[in-house]
Amino acid sequence: MVENVIWPAYLDANCSRNEGRRVSEDLAVPEPTVDEIASAVQQVGYDAVIERDKTYPKEYEPRGRVVVKGAEDASKSDLLGAVAAYVSALRE
Template identity: 75%
Template sequence: MVENVIWPAYLDATKSRAEGRRVPLDEAVDDPSVDEIAEAVQQVGYDAVIERETTYSREFDPRGRVLVKGADDASKNDLVKAIAAYVAILRD
């Protein structure tokens, strides 16, 4: 089983592509939390495990990460875009 790692920076509208954002700016959200990401992962239909004490290599402050289990059938890019869309929906 493949585990995909989703860092909050991947979805963060305050980050540039060079700083780690992986979705287009119009699909990104401001300062996503690992809790929001984990909830969005579950809405997409996969299991999520939150690791809070880790730091993304392009950031200084630890925000954590989310491990996505069971996403063997989806590309990471598609997965990140779907999660970003659900985080935006959860905020509305």
């Protein structure tokens, strides 16, 4: 089973590409939480496991990460785009 990891920095509008953002600025949201990301992953149709004690290698404060299970049929960029769209929809 393939597992994808989504760090909050991947979707964070406050991060540059160099700092870890992996989606375009128009899809990114300011300071996404692992809870929002996990909800969005479940909306997309995959299982999500939150690991709160993890720290993204380019950051110093632990923000956690979300492990996505069962997403072997989607590319990482497609998954991130869909999750980012759902996170911004959740905030409206």
